[in-house]
Amino acid sequence: MKNPNLKIYLLSALLIALYSCNSNEEAITNSTHAASQFKVINVTHHDGHAFSTGKTPSTTGKYVANPGGGVMMQAFYWDVPSGGNWWNTLSTKVTAWSNAGIGSIWLPPVSKAQNGPFSMGYDPTDYFDFGNYNQNGTIETRFGSKTELVSLITKAHSENIQVYADMVLNHNSGGQLENNPYTGTQTYTNFTGVASGKFPRTSADFYKNAYGNNDEGAFGGFPDLAHVTPNVQNWLWLRSDGVGKYYKNTMKFDGWRFDYVKGFGPWVVKDWNANVGGFSVGEYWDSNVNTLEWWANNANSSVFDFACYYKMNDAFDGNNLNLLNDDMMWKRNPHKAVTFVTNHDTDEIYNKQLAYAYILTHEGYPTIFYRDYEEWLNKAKMDNLIWIHNNKATGTTSILYADNDEYIARRNGYNGNPGLVVYINNSSSWQERWVPTNWTNAQIKDFTGNSTWLPTTQGDSWVKIQSPPNSYSVWSINM
Known part of the structure; x- marks a missing residue:
């Protein structure tokens, strides 16, 4: 049985102009997102606090419990x-x-x-x-x-x-x-x-x-x-x-x-x-x-x-x-x-x-x-x-897109932490997708370094991201 707390939203947008992203990606701010349907599944039960590891911050230890919880x-x-x-x-x-x-x-x-x-x-x-x-x-x-x-x-x-x-x-x-x-x-x-x-x-x-x-x-x-x-x-x-x-x-x-x-x-x-x-x-x-x-x-x-x-x-x-x-x-x-x-x-x-x-x-x-x-x-x-x-990795989870080879999900952030978008690509070639983010008019980057793009999200928070073959990228505000 599916989780009754999951809320499913179908978002569709009409493609008005197609732009291919280059290494600068600044031009994205003037484009509109691609016409593709995203099934956005929000998992809304998590408040974003660190998980129950029982950890407390230490002034001597090198690891302190961070917003994403423990490992x-x-x-x-x-x-x-x-x-x-x-x-x-x-x-x-x-x-x-x-x-x-x-x-x-x-x-x-x-x-x-x-x-x-x-x-x-x-x-x-x-x-x-x-x-x-x-x-x-x-x-x-x-x-x-x-x-x-x-x-x-x-x-x-x-x-x-x-x-x-x-x-x-x-x-x-x-x-x-x-x-x-x-x-x-x-x-x-x-x-x-x-x-x-x-x-x-x-x-x-x-x-x-x-x-x-x-x-x-x-x-x-x-x-x-x-x-x-x-x-x-x-x-x-x-x-x-x-x-x-x-x-x-x-x-x-x-x-x-x-x-x-x-x-x-x-x-x-x-x-x-x-x-x-x-x-x-x-x-x-x-x-x-x-x-x-x-x-x-x-x-x-x-x-x-x-x-x-x-x-x-x-x-x-x-x-x-x-x-x-x-x-x-x-x-x-x-x-x-x-x-x-x-x-x-x-x-x-x-x-x-x-x-x-x-x-x-x-x-x-x-x-x-x-x-x-x-x-x-x-x-x-x-x-x-x-x-x-x-x-x-903070906040609730929204699954943005999934097919046989691609999976994209968003962590929605919590208490000032911006969250992330993860793009997993199980195919043999680079893939690109337009996705809705948490961020408006903000430059983002791939914190894995697998992509060199530095796109800027649009006024409606959409942005085009990419992921290398048989790999992944993780996007968040460039800060």
């Missing part, structure tokens, strides 16, 4: 080098990331897991072992020691970067065998001997148990935590020395990425947020925007915008940019939509640079994938898009 870095990928040096590697990156405009980093699960020095952390054993206990065949985690983790968080905060922990609350691994009265068998559900001595749990804390046979979902055959049990609730989010409050108040994490939230009810994240606080985003892997919105509202949390992800994949790789007119979470509620191009689990979009141009100019809280930024894409182009997002 998150997923600071890992699947199978990052083992050996306990990843936290140190990230510590060498955060100053440059802050200088580029990154406002937060998302870390992999930080606690000791069953696979010890080789685990990516998604099979948690001891939530309070950050690489400081000899357990599961190692003292350090795959990523490093507790001391190195604390040093990374401290360094990130000194650069005014927030740090989000990846929380795996659905399942546990690495427990000892015990006689399970609920199954009549032996199960690996005895976690009373974890090295930290904290969050002891037994078969009574996993499904099936006295509370029932199951909840919303189990994963990988691991013991499935029963969040309805008082012991689990106490240790995860209620106790002052429990997981959530220890991570926030002692380890100094600023927020949470919740793994596999399909596995338990949204009330779990809602209760965590109410008792612990901090930014939160859930991995509800579903392309149905109605389902994403339902989960975000009931969890009182942001959610990864998988609807946007799959639409971008079909649009950019399938040469059908019309699909960007379709409904997505960022259009429903941009304050609860975390947009992304790829992550450690899925990497389907081939035309990534255009996808990043899309999420970094549109509403939502955009996430950049470590390998895209550090290894695979042009870092200068990425830095440019981050700057554009932080400084120009």
